[in-house]
Amino acid sequence: MRIGLLGTGPWAQMVYAPVLAAHEDVDFVGVWGRRPEAAGEVADRHGTRAYVDVDALLADVDAVAVALPPDVQADLAARAARAGRHVLLDKPVATTVAGGRALVEAVEEAKVASVVFFTTRFLPEAAAWIAEQTAAEGWFTGHAQWLGSVFTEEGDSPFATPWRREKGALWDVGPHALSVLLPVLGDVRRVAAAASGPGDTVHAVLEHTGGASSTLTLSLTAPDAASGAGVELRGAAGVARLPQGGVDAAGALGRAVDALRAAARDGSPHACDAAFGLRVTEILADVEALL
Incomplete structure (x- = not known):
């Protein structure tokens, strides 16, 4: 699986990029970030390419791993899904129900695989x-x-x-x-x-x-x-x-990558797919409304 990384923040640098670079069954094609200089640093560190244009990265991959703030994630992951790319998402998938629902609709319409990286579920x-x-x-x-x-x-x-x-x-x-x-x-x-x-x-x-x-x-x-x-x-x-x-975040993410590969290959939804991520967002929004 050819995979790209969206994001250059702490979680992307500490976990996502090293795991994607080391994973034997994926080709870490490149990284895009909202700060091009940070994308360049991450790419250089892991021997891959920095992309200035997110659509150029989407054109070169089968899937994307998203390590961005949730509402930035929701829009870009939906864009990736509409381009026919499988999506490995971080939690929460969005902080609004509308954003999460739009993401799920894009995933379902494109018939792409989705997995949300709830760390505990992959330990x-x-x-x-x-x-x-x-x-x-x-x-x-x-x-x-x-x-x-x-x-x-x-x-x-x-x-x-x-x-x-x-x-x-x-x-x-x-x-x-x-x-x-x-x-x-x-x-x-x-x-x-x-x-x-x-x-x-x-x-x-x-x-x-x-x-x-x-x-x-x-x-x-x-x-x-x-x-x-x-x-x-x-x-x-x-x-x-x-x-x-101890929480082995890197090992858990590697298993989440494997889950995405399996879902993409078999066409069967994973228990932690985007729809489950949306349900979590809906519940959190209900709590927030009461607060």
């Missing part, structure tokens, strides 16, 4: 745990917390980007929490409540179609000593907790 141990809990029955309640210290670390975190400062933890780490809860507890029937906490902290209560309820606690302004992520489920089967361990 082997976590994926096996999610599958095991999805097969179980009788879940009563769940709690997911994703607490980061992006805005409280000494110095500037590379991830304290403008869009995260604007949209906060709800949109940055909320997708991670939902990506774990939804396959296990079912779709969200209703966002029952939402409240703000310290800094950008958000609490939300969800009612699921499977009959269970869940709560979310999300923050990028937690003290460093309190940061971390976890999911706990309680029900007829007892108590189950998402396995803890």
Whole structure:
């Protein structure tokens, strides 16, 4: 698969570009960014080409990996899909329902493959745990917390980007929490409540179609000593907790690339496709509306 990278920010430089360059089953054709000088630096570092014109890159590839702010991503990924290119997306796919819906419509009309890189879903141990809990029955309640210290670390975190400062933890780490809860507890029937906490902290209560309820606690302004992520489920089967361990983002992205290749080859949608990404956006928008 010939693949291009859209984006030159921290996530693109630290994870996307190295993974695409090292992947044995893709040809990393080139990179485009809104800052041409940054695109040139990334391209030089990984022995590929920098593109000034995004359409020129689209003409040379089978697929694109998108590492851009979500609403920039939504427009450019839809453009790539309309050009017949498969899309590897980052979360959230958009921060408006309209933007996410337009992206899904472009993907569906063009009949291209799409995969959204929800990191936890591509970690082997976590994926096996999610599958095991999805097969179980009788879940009563769940709690997911994703607490980061992006805005409280000494110095500037590379991830304290403008869009995260604007949209906060709800949109940055909320997708991670939902990506774990939804396959296990079912779709969200209703966002029952939402409240703000310290800094950008958000609490939300969800009612699921499977009959269970869940709560979310999300923050990028937690003290460093309190940061971390976890999911706990309680029900007829007892108590189950998402396995803890280091997050191998590069390995997870490599598996997401493989998932995109498989979906493009087989024509079957991946569980984390653009439509799932849109559903996550819709739920987050409902929480935001209550806030």
